[in-house]
Amino acid sequence: MAINPERQALPRYGSPISEQEYEALERAYPELRLELIGGRLYYNLAGGSRAHATICLNISAELRSQLKRGSGPCFVVGSDMQVLANGEKVYPDVTISCDVSDHKQDIKIIQSPHIVVEVHSPSTEYKDKNHKLQAYMACSTIEEIMFVNQFAPEVRVCSRSGGEWRSQDYQRGQLLHLASLDLQLSMDEIYYDIEFEEPLEES
Structure with missing residues (x-):
């Protein structure tokens, strides 16, 4: 380039x-x-770590597999796709959109995100869970937000319910549910091929 x-x-x-x-x-x-x-x-x-890339790939692959079994317009994109969230320009690690206008091959930015995923490290956690979280919650099309810890098997899912936001934390061995699209992800699937016994470097 x-x-x-x-x-x-x-x-x-x-x-x-x-x-x-x-x-x-x-x-x-x-x-x-x-x-x-x-x-x-x-x-x-800098480029991300192998752990970060692996977790993002695990989540994307499993979500894409489940969405392919349905008949709806929802689809998955990765971190190279810019997303507009309440006027803020961001790059979630994984995004699901269910808007057919976002599915055009020549688009440069996702206008109607439905679910966003952030895989964070200690250096990005504050930005993700504060600045980006506020933008995501203010975005009318976003129904669920996943925060995935790169350094420990910990996931938080924030879900919109009746105009309010609720959060639920998940630990090793649990199954999480993205209710807005009836999707399920196990913690084992999210962290497949990640060894927490080995020291992980910051991404």
Whole structure:
């Protein structure tokens, strides 16, 4: 991928930034996942760890397998697809949309996310569970949010119910239910091929 030799250094992580500045940085840094949340810039500079990639793949594969058995329009995309959540531009690790307009092959951004998944590490947990969580909860199309711990078998599912949000935590050996689409994921499936006895490096 060609790199723009005239591009300037990235602003500090979490810096205030305008929409125009964000769009210019997107053009200058196509290799990065730049997020605009609450008027501030967030980004990933380095590639993720094997554990992070494995967990994302496990979740995507299982959700896609279950959705293929149904007859609805819902589909799964990964972290390279930008998502618009209540006006914020973000990159969840896994996203499900059930809007047929999001299924077009030439779209650049998912406009109507239904379920979003964040696989976090200690350095990203605060951003994910605070800044991004607020954006996700304010997005009218999102029904469920999954937070998956990369360093321990712990998952939190936040679900919209009757206009309110409720959360449930899951531990090793449990089965979690994404009620809005009647999907099930076991903790064993989510963490398949992950050995917590081995020290995991930050992604």
